Amino acid sequence: MPRLRMRICLSAALAGAGLILSGCANPSVGSDRDDPTQPVTLKFWHGWSNPAEVKAVDDSIARFEKLHPNIKVKTVNNVTDETVNQALRAGGDDAPDVVSSFTTNNVGQYCSSGMWVDLDPFMKKTGVEKAKVFPKTFLDYTSYQGKQCALPLLADAYGLYYNKDAFKEAGIERPPRTMSEFKRDAAKLTKRKAGGSYERAGFMPNFRLYQNSPDRLFAQWGPTYFDKKGKAQLAKDPRTRQFLATQRELMDAQGGYAALEKFRTTFGDEMSPQSSFMSQKAAMHMDGEWRGLMLKEGKAKFDWGTAPLPVPDDQADTYGRGYLTGTVAGIAHNSKHQNAAWELVRFLTVDTDQVVRFANAIHNVPSTFAALTSPKLDADPSFRTFIDIARNPHSQAMPPSINGGQYITAFQDFAYNAEAGKVPDLGKGLRDLDAQIDADNLQSVN
Template sequence: MPRRTASLLSVLSTCALLLAGCANPSTGSAEDDPTKPVTLRFWHGWAEKNEVKAINDSIARFEELHPHIRVKAIGNVTDATVNQALRAGGDDAPDVVSSFTTDNVGQYCSSGMWVDLDPFMKKTGLDKHRVFPTALLDYTSYRGEQCALPLLADAFGLYYNKDAFKEVGIERPPRTMSELKRDAAKLTRRAKGGGYERVGFMPNFRLYENSPERLFAQWGPSYFDKRGKARLAEEPAAREFFATQRELIRRQGGYGPLERFRTSFGDEMSSQNAFLTGKLAMHLDGEWRGRSLKDAPFAWGTAPLPVPDDRPETYGRGFLTGTVVGIAHSSTHQNAAWELVKFLTSDTDQVVAFANAIHNVPSTKAALASPELDSDPAFRTFLRIAGNRYSSALPASINGGQYVASLQDFGYAVESGRVPDLGKGLRELDEQIDADNLQAQN
């Protein structure tokens, strides 16, 4: 299932809950005996019928291996609800928690609401560096504290319409940004009335999964320096990224016409999705999209997103995110809770079965290499992206996704022509990010 970009309101409300209530979080303990009978409370965000079944099947497998541990799962729970419960503590609070919002890991770790998992891994002999890809460890930790582990991942790549490619004589998907700009223009088909029948690649940031950080990942940017200060104005990749996006807009008719066409698209998760209806020839999206394209009226394929022309060796990379899971600081059954977290995140057979069930990317090195994974070639493109050494995730921040929301707002201003001086705009963006981080620390 897609991990949709959180709205600014959602991010800020989560921030407020965490920062206002975590100075003295309810304290649990890791003194419990994990071999004694216990019932754990596991709160998660999955809600679709097939996803809930996959979670329940996972719990059944765990309980078969640990007959003394029962797990009571509650689904469709938001981060805000979880954090309210963790602040309150008590018998009804969860022991194990999961979140789709990797942006908030920095807050989970720094606030103390999710416990540091390194002592549990050391105690039970789990070597995280041998088990998990580096990029996934990066987005589940903050300043050296591993308060979460990855529970499946999402990788972003390129979906393309093979019939449209054949129609205009393009033999393969683009691998560089220059090829993307050329192919996008060639695939764009204007309507007689001045609008569009089809756009080669819609660059506008408000489209579905087109949040700026996902395409920006193809440049491998550094958001912060060693002191934690924002450095986008010093990052040549930032100027290259926005220049590329502006050129994509220009070559396909300009921001205004493209934005008008975008507003005519159907809902992302409906049968009127713009790629499914042929209005987009190429589209940035995650691995889950393939399931909804099984009955598409055209031939389609998947590939990694293109990379900058001067970095061809990085082709195959992509943006990574995913679900994270941890143990509540208020839990009095932390050793038993660790047994559940360890099973869900590191047992190869379990990770593969769960990945196949909900069509997400597995989050361990062994599972990524498993022959038992879904053999669909379109899906395997995303497995390769997840395993690519250049693929990256967003760095954790003390105020969660606030800097991502600031980048998104800046992207909207850039694409619409409201940032005439890109260098000045980036400096102001850095200042805003630093000011927000400083406020979160006080």
């Protein structure tokens, strides 16, 4: 792609991929001079589409409007990042005032491009001390280079679901806490039929399975993707090789990549009763907090539990950590009602009662200190596991980047090849990966 320094936007094809570069924001300018006590109608775009989730959003808006009778909110649900980006580039009266996104990967673009406004001035005006409200990890994934252009609107934490019946059958007393225990238990839990095909895998480690994205599993090692100068350092960090080696060992302990990959193709859709864990084709499974609600509503035919994912043996003291991500909310750069919009964003993200009620309604992890410790929060032990993961100081989110999730995609593609044995020289492959990530980042800056 051409590296133009002129203030122009990329082609429709690139825009369709959700990529926004600095300087591409629509020239129309919003206003932070509005009076939030005056009558106004705001437009709030979000991505929730499940009827129960949409109802939870609508109930939240009803509570907000009761507190702010002068502010009316029109919501549009099931909106993708691409649709939001197109609307913000186009501007005009139909563009949203308050926006949300299900991915933290694009925060670096939202902040650096100016598409989402800096929220620090609004927090300062209204006395919100963000470091006292939000855990540091959540603030990290909603900001970029010191610009807080988003705030967390509930979070997702990833942990381990395990089949207690299968554990009892295999003589395993508790879920694994270290990677050596993980490999041992996965092998014990694996069952084969008379002909050699799988009846059940102990744990399906293949990166293409459902939520098994390599960046999520890699969080158990506590990696640092970039150095202080912003250069990729996956090749220099020994944890990268340890992670890929462990994943290979997990596969070998259960029959190898080819056999497991063939078995993976027999699994049903992730959200269906035929999914691997629900159908008992996997005894352990990595997933987010929402899976527990699905298992209950689907009336799973086995006893199950939750726990943090195992950690490397030499980092046993970090057990309890996990991968964090979540929904983010912000104010559109071209909103002419930014102070009123801030009142909505503040209510949705800061108000403890609202955050807890919304978290309980859609079974997501709350995203403020107060909500995480609220006695009104769902006390279900399987859900509390993920609350503890979110509160663990070692838990990790992906660092924001100016080109969004492009470096994550590059890492995923590399990991797919590595697990399939298509990277003969891992050191060279990782160095080439770092070079690719750095080149992509430089292109985005230029």
